[in-house]
Amino acid sequence: MKSYTINEINDILKGELIGNTTQKIEGPEQLQNAKSHHITFIGALKYVKLWPDSKACAAIVNDNLTIEPGDNRALIKVKNADLAMAKILELFNPPAPELATDIHPTAVIHNTAKIGNNCKIGANCYVGKDVDLADGVILYPNVCVFDETTIGSNTVIWSGTVVRERCIIGSNCIFHTNVSIGADGFGYRPSDDGRGLVKIPQIGNVIIGHYVEIGANSCVDRAKFSATIVGDGCKIDNLVQIAHNSIMGRSCIMAGHSGLAGSVTLGDGVIIGGSASIKDHTTIHSGATVGAGSGVVGDVKAGATVLGYPAQDARDMLKQWVVMRKLAKK
Structure with missing residues (x-):
């Protein structure tokens, strides 16, 4: 078990x-759950009051907060x-699961696929025709990687x-469990006779930049033509x-x-809050923030913060909510 002195940390x-x-620190923990061998953190004033009752021997504290350490703390x-x-969490981060063999005997790899040095391919994976895996x-x-896809180092x-055919994935990315990359975009039009829907073929692909991380069960759909693009550093x-033909710039958060x-x-x-929805053919310019649960139906200016449904300037929306609350009390 790893342990460190307070001076080493x-x-x-x-x-x-x-x-x-003098207590050796064996890991980080929340204020309320910490034991004497834990270090915790206090990033806001509302948590300061919890420190006296916490059993943690140490805390990382924002320098604008006034707080006393106490005995042997x-x-x-x-x-x-x-x-x-984040640095402390990385210090105590346990290693990822190890694959016992470089390529598991149950993996199916097409003979045209290119596999770089030090790649690991686990049980029951499928690697298709002309796939290129970098080092x-x-x-x-x-995991399934279909034909003509390239994945960076x-x-x-x-x-x-599942990574569908012809997708281009950058280096140092992380895709968590059950991510879908390159499934068909959602494209349908009413048929001429009005009796059904016609599927619009989606012949484009997905391009994902470097250092992108995508959480479990998320979907990035292929483009109708050209590419759906996720820029470098997006989280x-x-x-x-993420629907067909959408384009995300660098270091966006959803x-x-x-x-x-x-x-x-x-x-x-750009920062998109939880459960926010963005209308098709909308542009949200650099540095803008969309509040949680908002519905964006028009373009958003650079650096703006919007909120509500339909979304508008956050300050205006908050004023409206205050007025509505006052009216409700009358």
């Missing part, structure tokens, strides 16, 4: 150490406790994920829908249950 964080503890003050705790790719058991794909939560309809464009650094 502060050497990593390079914060301001206040107080001291220590504080490390930093600019951002959340970011500092260090890991496919955990029951050190990308990790967890069990149950996508569980149960997210929280759980949010969705982009077809041909939505996001600039760089």
Whole structure:
């Protein structure tokens, strides 16, 4: 079991150490659940009151908070406790599951596929015709990668994920369990006789940049033509829908249950809150934020924050809610 002294941890964080503890630290934990061998973190004023009753021997604390360490307890003050705790979590992060063989004997790999150095392919995987896996790719058991797809170096794909044909995946990506990449976009039109629906063929692909992480059970659909694009550094939560021909810029964030309809464009650094929905052919410009549960039906300016259904400037929406609440009390 890993353990560290408070000074060893502060050497990593390079914060301001206040107080001291002789207790070896064996892991991080929440304030309420921590034991004497744990380090915790306090990132907001409302959590300060929980510190006296916590059993943690140490805490990482935002430097704008006033708090005393107590007996045989220590504080490390930093600019951002959340970011500092991320370093500690990485320090105690257990290793990922190991695959016993480089290529499991039950994996089915087409003879035209190119497999790079140090790749790992787990049980019951399928790797199709002309697939190209760069060095260090890991496919955990029951992953399917279909024809003519390319996957960049050190990308990790967890069990149950399906990457459809002709997709292009960058390096250092992580796809969690049951991700769908490149399924058909949702395209239908009423038939001429009005008696049914005509499926619109989806002949494009999906292009995903480098350092992209996609959460479990999320879907990125292929384009009708051209490509659905997810830019470098994007982080996508569980149960997210990205529809055909949408384009995401760099370092966008989409929280759980949010969705982009077809041909939505996001600039760089856009944040989409949980359960928000974005209408088709809408552009959300760089640096904008869409609040949780909002419905965006028109373009959003760069740097703006929108909220509500339909979404509008967050300050205006909050004022409306205040007025409505006052009216309800009359």
